[in-house]
Amino acid sequence: MSAEMLGPEARAARDLIVEAVRIRSLSGEEQQVATFLTGWMSSHGFKARIDEAGNAVGERGDGPLTVALLGHMDTVPGDLPVFVDEAGVLHGRGSVDAKGPLCAFMSAVAALPEEALRSARFVVIGATEEEAPSSRGARHIRTVLQPDLVLIGEPSSWTGLTLGYKGRLVARVTVIKDNFHTAGEGTSAADDLAEAWFRVRAWAASRIDASGVFDAVQATIQGLDASTDGVQQHARATLGFRLPPALSPAEAETEILSLLGDLPGLSVVFTGHEIAVRYPKDNVLTRAMRVAIRSQGGTPVFKVKTGTSDMNVVAEHWPVPTLAYGPGDSGLDHTPEERLDLQEYGRSVAVLTDALTRLALSAPGN
Structure with missing residues (x-):
């Protein structure tokens, strides 16, 4: 689908991921992309800031339920040409791992209805240095935030729900x-x-x-x-x-x-x-995500992965329902062929918007 045929929210989500991928952001060199992402969030209803660890942090909503959406904005090296081909596929380093999932988080929270924002607080974090052994961003945010539910931004495909990492x-x-x-x-x-x-x-x-x-x-x-x-x-x-x-x-x-x-x-x-981590299949978070995937015509698939992510870093500090989700084929991580189908990206945004709304409206007190 061409940009001209998209609605305003979908067009904004597409422009966000394309521009984010254009900005080079190796581990330890995330300042430029953090500035861009916080600027985008500020203009889309978030209270946004760059924190002490260089994370891009944006918050919406003021309800009693806190949902953390932890992605990362750094990439591994590799100067790949950034372009959208005729099939609507975005090519470029970071499109899959993991600016696609992070931008899907941002776009979904930006699209939430007011009733969801009255019932929950959504905190989106674009973490620094996930691709480095330091995991600086996640190690900082785990000490200053205590969420009730956690989504980790990593590619799983739009129907995939990742429960664990080695x-x-x-x-x-x-x-x-x-x-x-x-x-x-x-x-x-x-x-x-x-x-x-x-x-x-x-x-x-x-x-x-x-x-x-x-x-x-x-x-x-x-x-x-x-x-x-x-x-x-x-x-x-x-x-x-x-x-x-x-x-x-x-x-x-x-x-x-x-x-x-x-x-x-x-x-x-x-x-x-x-430390390896593996979460159960059935909890309030997985149920909301499964329903949302089915509502978009997909069949939910549970996964575990042999790599590591910031899920490993925060697990012991945030002992709450957690899963990793995001658009993209993780088999393309770190490869010269890294690319993201923007139609799949759009489906992920729709799934997240639906699931986050369901979680907010089903929170105690509603």
Whole structure:
């Protein structure tokens, strides 16, 4: 559908996502897009501000029920051409992950009827540094907001409801050994590092769960390097782990250290401790979203994902009904083919507007 055929609200929602994607916003460099997003919210009925963590925050409504809609406005690197093709598909970095979901949140809250705004308070957050290990924006907002319901802005397709994400742990492994002639006996620092990886890989494989990959341990090499200065050999690897709900990062750390403790000259530094989370299928939030998806002609589909998101960051601080939702194919995240069908984006806005209205009007006291 062309922009000329859209109504004012739909046209505003479309213009919002196109312009947001045009603004480059790598992790740590979100100020320009935050200024744009808060400006848009201010002109569409929100009380908007940029907070101490650089988050773009907008609020509408003053009812007793607080709904947090936590998206993120940073992207991974990749200067992709930004354009809308003849089929109405928006191409560009961040269109899927995750400016599409965030802009859908903003557009839906902007479209809410007055009766919903009298019954609930809606807080939209465009968080900083979600794509970085720091998760700066989510870590800040979780300390200053206590919502009753939480939507996380991540691509799930317009009919998808994401209930959980795996946990994460990163291990930076270093082996340092005195240099020696390669014709001599013994192992090099690189040999010992390879042995460490073989042990870790076997450990991860031993924890395969029959119920599927979400409940298994996944291990990958994210970086690898070896060098010598003529006196010492240095071998370094960054290992990434995706963890199931049954294994906490602390437990994984203990098990990995026990595997590698006999390797001389080896040290490990752990970062990225994110606990896996999985929410139940049936609660007030999932019920409202299912009804709204069906009202738009879709069939709701529950999902869990093997990655991580800001859901992991806020889960322990916000023990309330939570799910992730947003337009887009998550298989296109971080790829050169990242693109978002604007018709699907519009359906997501309609679903969210419907669901948020239902939640507000069904809140206690109404």
